[in-house]
Amino acid sequence: MRGEDMKRELTGKRYGKLTVLNKTDKRKNGCIIWHCRCDCGNEIELSSRKLKNGVTNSCGCEARPSDLTGQRFGSLTVLEQTDQRTANRSVLWRCRCDCGKEVLLARNVLTSGNTTSCGCGVHKEPEDLTGKRFGKLTVISYQGKVNGHRTWNCRCDCGKTTVVRESNLKNGLSKSCGCEHSPKKILHFVDGTCLEHLQTSHISKANTSGARGVYFNKQRKKWIAQIMFQGKCHYLGGFDDFDEAVEARKQGEEMFLDVLRAHQGEKQFQAEK
Numbered sequence: 001m002r003g004e005d006m007k008r009e010l011t012g013k014r015y016g017k018l019t020v021l022n023k024t025d026k027r028k029n030g031c032i033i034w035h036c037r038c039d040c041g042n043e044i045e046l047s048s049r050k051l052k053n054g055v056t057n058s059c060g061c062e063a064r065p066s067d068l069t070g071q072r073f074g075s076l077t078v079l080e081q082t083d084q085r086t087a088n089r090s091v092l093w094r095c096r097c098d099c100g101k102e103v104l105l106a107r108n109v110l111t112s113g114n115t116t117s118c119g120c121g122v123h124k125e126p127e128d129l130t131g132k133r134f135g136k137l138t139v140i141s142y143q144g145k146v147n148g149h150r151t152w153n154c155r156c157d158c159g160k161t162t163v164v165r166e167s168n169l170k171n172g173l174s175k176s177c178g179c180e181h182s183p184k185k186i187l188h189f190v191d192g193t194c195l196e197h198l199q200t201s202h203i204s205k206a207n208t209s210g211a212r213g214v215y216f217n218k219q220r221k222k223w224i225a226q227i228m229f230q231g232k233c234h235y236l237g238g239f240d241d242f243d244e245a246v247e248a249r250k251q252g253e254e255m256f257l258d259v260l261r262a263h264q265g266e267k268q269f270q271a272e273k
Contacts, residue, residue: 010034010048016057018046043089068093068107074116075099126150129166135175137164209242213249227252 010020010032017039024045026033031047038044038059050056068078075098082104084092090106097103097118109115129139129152137154143163144151150166156177168174209215209223213236217224222238223245236252239245 008032008048010051015051015054018044018051018057018059020051040091042091043085045088068110071110073110073113075120076103076105076110076115076117078110129169134169135172136179137162137169137174137176139169211242211246211249213252214242214245225249225252 009023011022011034013020015036018036019039021035021037021043024033024035026045028047029049031049033045033047034051035043035045036051036059040059042059044059046056067081069080071078073095076095077098079094079096079102082092082094084104086092086106090108092104092106093110095103095105095110095118097120099118099120101118101120103118105115128142130141132139134154136157138157140153140155140161142150143153146163146165151163152166152169153161154164154169154177155161156179158177158179160177160179162177164174207215213227214223214225216222217238220238222240223242224238225236225245225248227234227236227249234252236248237245239248
């Protein structure tokens with residue numbers, strides 16, 4: 001080994017509680033990263049600079065209680081330190097959750113507060129609302145998620161069925177199909193698409209063309225026609241003429257009318273509007 005290499009070789013040297021085990025292939029800011037073992041048993045990787053300038057002389061165990069045995073972290077009680085290690089060589093501690101299950105976790109996972117159970121409290125089964133009443137609404141079945149919200153099929157005392165968000169049922173915002181208020185406020189969803197929104201003539205403030213689903217693309221120098229359906233934006237084409245884009249949008253609405261027919265028939269929907 002050359003003299004310069006010997007000066008850089010740290011294997012076997014001690015820095016405080018750390019013993020250098022070997023050199024890694026990693027580099028940080030031009031410094032070699034070394035694999036070290038602390039007297040407490042933890043193994044960590046540190047740069048030459050941190051070892052030589054005395055900034056780090058342990059794995060960090062000096063700044064924290066070395067033994068976690070008996071300590072509580074949420075629903076977890078630490079039973080003992082094990083001989084097992086994580087991929088980055090952190091010591092694993094055997095913990096018992098209040099539910100009775102035992103898990104192995106690293107110190108930083110416990111002390112960070114991000115993990116407070118074996119997972120039994122994280123993945124609870126969603127509450128089944130079937131058969132429950134909320135005002136005039138009786139829950140019939142689970143519909144699915146719409147824009148990330150759980151929704152339920154409900155039957156109103158007036159006889160109509162409607163799809164309602166779970167949160168609206170629980171917080172009291174929805175107590176009927178809308179028969180107590182203006183019928184225009186009743187919204188129907190099929191496969192994640194609001195039928196009223198599909199055919200509404202309302203134009204948002206952000207629209208500058210004056211036609212729903214039509215805008216001018218400056219880069220392409222084309223009028224673009226599109227339509228939102230089942231949470232996705234469907235491209236209907238690019239046109240030189242504005243009227244052609246508007247017509248394409250109308251045809252797109254007609255193309256998706258099958259959704260309306262799947263919901264109690266087209267005529268009934270039009271009558272409810």
